[in-house]
Amino acid sequence: MGSTIFSKIIAGEIPCRKAYEDDRVLAFHDIKPQAPLHVLIIPKIEIPTMDDVAPNQESLVGHMVWVAAEIARREGVAKDGYRLVFNCRDNGGQEVYHIHLHLLGGRQMAWPPG
Ligand code: AMP
DSSP, X not given: OOSSHHHHHHTTSSOOOEEEEOSSEEEEEOSSOSSSEEEEEEESSOOOSGXXXXXXXXXXXXXXXXXXXXXXXXXXXXXXXEEEEOOOHXXXXXXXXXXXXXXXXXXXXXXXXX
């Protein structure tokens, strides 16, 4: 552990505004929010990209999706709707190489994304 800024957040070395935590995942508010609600859900183990998810890690990724939906309900954006995004590598716009699920809500989203 320790190769990205998200590992340092998990280790408590860098502060975050926590939205949810359990034994498998941590969720915190994005430092540069792109919507009124912008939360990142990350696994506590280090997986660089979605391309690196192993078959035995599919339940972990499913748990990340469930946690995102739970946070959306708790934060009051579930009824109006929201967007969930995984960026993968350069073309996907990934900046931090520790997989994370973006939860974006509180405004109308555009399609297609940029
Ligand atoms: P991505 O482009 O999908 O890799 O997204 C990385 C996200 O991490 C961006 O939305 C950043 O604003 C966010 N981010 C980077 N550093 C921090 C931090 N220290 N705390 C919270 N969010 C961060």
